[in-house]
Amino acid sequence: MINLGRHEKVMEIALRRGFLWPSYEIYGGSSGFYDYGPLGAALRKNILDIWREFYCVREGFFEISSPTIGPEEVYIASGHVKSFVDPTVECKKCGEVYRADHLVREVLGMETDGLTTDELNRHIEGIKCQKCGGGFGEVWTYNLMFRTHIGPGEKKVGYLRPETAQGMFILFNRLYGFYRKKLPFGVAQIGRAYRNEISPRQGVIRLREFTQAELEIFVSPGEKTHKDFGKVSGDSLRLVPRDGSEIEISAGEAVSRDIIAHELLSYHLILTKNFLECVGIPREKIRFRQHLKTEMAHYAADCWDAEVCTDRFGWVEVVGIADRTDYDLKAHESQSGVELKSFTPFDSPKFYRKKIVVPDMAKIGPDFKGRAGQIVERLKGLGEDEIAAFDEEGYIEFDGIRLDRNYVSIKEVEEKVTGEKITPHVIEPSFGIDRIIYCLLEAAYNERDGRNVLSFKPRVAPIQVGVFPLVAKDELTAVARKIYSKLRGEGYYTVYDESDSIGRRYSRIDEIGVPFAVTVDFDTLKDDTVTVRERDSTNQTRVKIGELKDKLTIGKMFP
RNA sequence: GCGGCCAUGGUCUAGCGGUAGGACUCAAGCUUCCCAAGCUUGCUGCCCGGGUUCGAUCCCCGGUGGCCGCACCA
Structure with a gap:
């Protein structure tokens, strides 16, 4: 399966002819970073041009560009500060390193999701190294984000973005306005993202700084469809669903048989396949693999990876297509206190009859004095059932206060509701451009009479x-x-x-x-x-x- | 992060306790009427820091980088 020769030849050409150069060579190099030489940069430009043609021109998703450094709150909200970590523990005797939560789960057979470092430490006290029987040191967590400080001093913590996505979620209200307050709409961003990988290897496949081309498509939760789905529903997809089988199936059938969650996801699998083929990855080297529940990111509801078959690394994940649901918008809404919702008007306004409580301040004020404000707050928050009960019983009790009916008037009013606010769901196709470039180089490589040929399509040739x-x-x-x-x-x-x-x-x-x-x-x-x-x-x-x-x-x- | 192996022109490599040779590439010239021809000339190198030594590219230590295995992988 592994063919060292091909990979080495491609990388040798890439190095010698100016596609890819390991960064900072004159200072001894720094792993996980690559420079694009003149030909590599041109190749990437051509690939990104095609990507823009697919998504920005054809799908009508405008491109934005947000900063690569973000304040801490952004990544607290996104979950990266907490979840983008590996709890790790090392055997003091033999030096074997384990994922602390995996160790606890395996040895003690318990669920470890959400355990803190301290809790893991307590569980690990009784565990011995599985290799040598030695004891473990303290659990430490390794966060894969690059941490920095914004401005002088160390008060304001910032992080280099681990994905371009957050920049788009944060702009939701601006974008929603830009698209004139209608769902669905999509936005694109091409840019660098940063992950301080423990052990970057495999050339350009795992980098500490890499280029992402991401789309965030905001849709109504109940409308995960695409107007052009009919045009592609007959196109076939090579799928590896969760059960591990490998099937060839049409985009439409994959949805009707509940293999792919919905039309919109299926549509984007097809679009992704077309894009990869368009840049020059052969059809037979492309498949889509569904994430297992356990490997899914902390935000995803369903996720399919486009994988490309390489000689050197086997199937390599190059695109992730995730249904992130309302996770991100809800998270930023709660962190920032700013509402991030869309408003969908009904065809015609709906009218509801409901009872409301109007406090009589002339009575509540003098009688309850300092507690009056508290009472009014409670009355505002009463549900319909509580109001009805109040009306019937003639009194209400809360916080040790008994409030008589004559402190308020209870009225029945007609309420006009013109639409509803919802948190849109997000479908996210996320492209790893550097990986696509490697796959393309490998796929394009041929030998003819002992000489090297890269068979790029004219459109992508540097x-x-x-x-x-x-x-x-x-x-x-x-x-x-x-x-x-x-x-x-x-x-x-x-x-x-x-x-x-x-x-x-x-x-x-x-x-x-x-x-x-x-x-x-x-x-x-x-x-x-x-x-x-x-x-x-x-x-x-x-x-x-x-x-x-x-x-x-x-x-x-x-x- | 741990362990093993490794580090010589642009690329691939030979070699040695007394600062290096080859092949290909590249450049200049000659030649050349269609698929890496030939000739001449030329440029470019011992990963970094410290130690041992009269002297280190070579030996030792540390670092950095690469490959492999473990681990990890949104």
Whole structure:
């Protein structure tokens, strides 16, 4: 299953030709960080352009950009301060490190969710190391967020965001207004996120700073549908549901058979699959795996990962598509005290008859003096049943006070309700761009006659055209340089090369995935034609210089 | 975070207690009428810090980074 050769060759090309460089090399490096070189940055740009085309243009989700550092409250609300930690314990004798909660759960057979460090410590006192029988040290928690301080001094704690999502939840009211107070709406953010991983390895698969492209789609809880679902419901998905089976099933059927929770999730699985294929991940290397209940994030109700099959790492999670329900909005609402709700008007207002209690302050005030305020507060909070009982019995008792009916008037009024406030649910497709780039590099890699070829689609290739004089003679280079300039003027990412043999030059650009080579030869001088060589087939066709643009098709955005 | 292995030009590697050689790449030139041809010339290197030593790229310690295993993985 593991094929070291392929991975190593891809990474070697990535390093040597300027796709990916380990960061801070001149200072000895720092693991978990990678620089994108010129070709890597261009590749990423092209992938992000396609992503924007899919989501911002086609789905109409506008992109925002929020800060990467947030005050502590944000991540207290989101649950990251508390939950984004691993309680860890180490054997004092043999140094074996355990997840403290897993250890307690396994040895004592108890549920460990929500236990504090102190509680875990108490449980662990009686446990011996399973390897050597030694005793354990203190439980310590490791929070994976980078912590910092905002402003001078250490009073104001901040964190580097572990996901771009929170920035979008926090803007809910602004965004809701921007979208003119209608559900559903979606918002996109592309940006860096930070996780201080214990042991980042596997190249660009697990980074401490990485690029996410995330969408938050706010919907009514009861309307997890998509107007275009009909167009994709026949498309097939390769699914690995919770039961561990692997099935090929249409998007529509997956919903009707309750494998995928709802249409909207299913729609986004299809969209994700189309996106991955569009950037160049082969269909047969894509599948969607449903999270087990136990591995689901603290906020998720249902979650499917898009996984790509790699030679080196097996199935790699590249996109998470989660139904976060109302977890985040409710959490920020309660932390901030600001209401984060949408308002849905009814078709026509509804009228309710209900009884209300109106306190007679002229009586309550003098008789109860200092406690009057408290009484009024209690009366405001009475439920309908309590009011009815008050009305019937003629008195009410609370907080040791007996309040007679003649301190209030109880009236029946008609209340007009024009709609309802709800906390929207959130569907979140979250793309790990760096992982997608690795998968793409691996998928694009081929060998031909012992030489390296990266078969990028023209649309994602960092450089689209190479322009070469067949040999470096002045009469040919002059024409080639003109074409080089002309193509750049038309918007192609183009390189010019006149050194070495023509074969070597073709080979050089094959290795960085340039799809087209335009070669100027001696016939060009007679009839204004050049050859266009296609990277994957190496086929050449002669075309008029003026018709180059028709031949160098970078490809339609959508297949 | 723990354990094992490792660290030499851009890449891959040889070698040694007296500061290094090769292959490929890259650059310049010659050559070259379509798939890494050939010739000449050239640039670039012992991961970092400390110790031992007259002298350390080499030995020792620590760090950093890489790979593997454990653990972890929203």
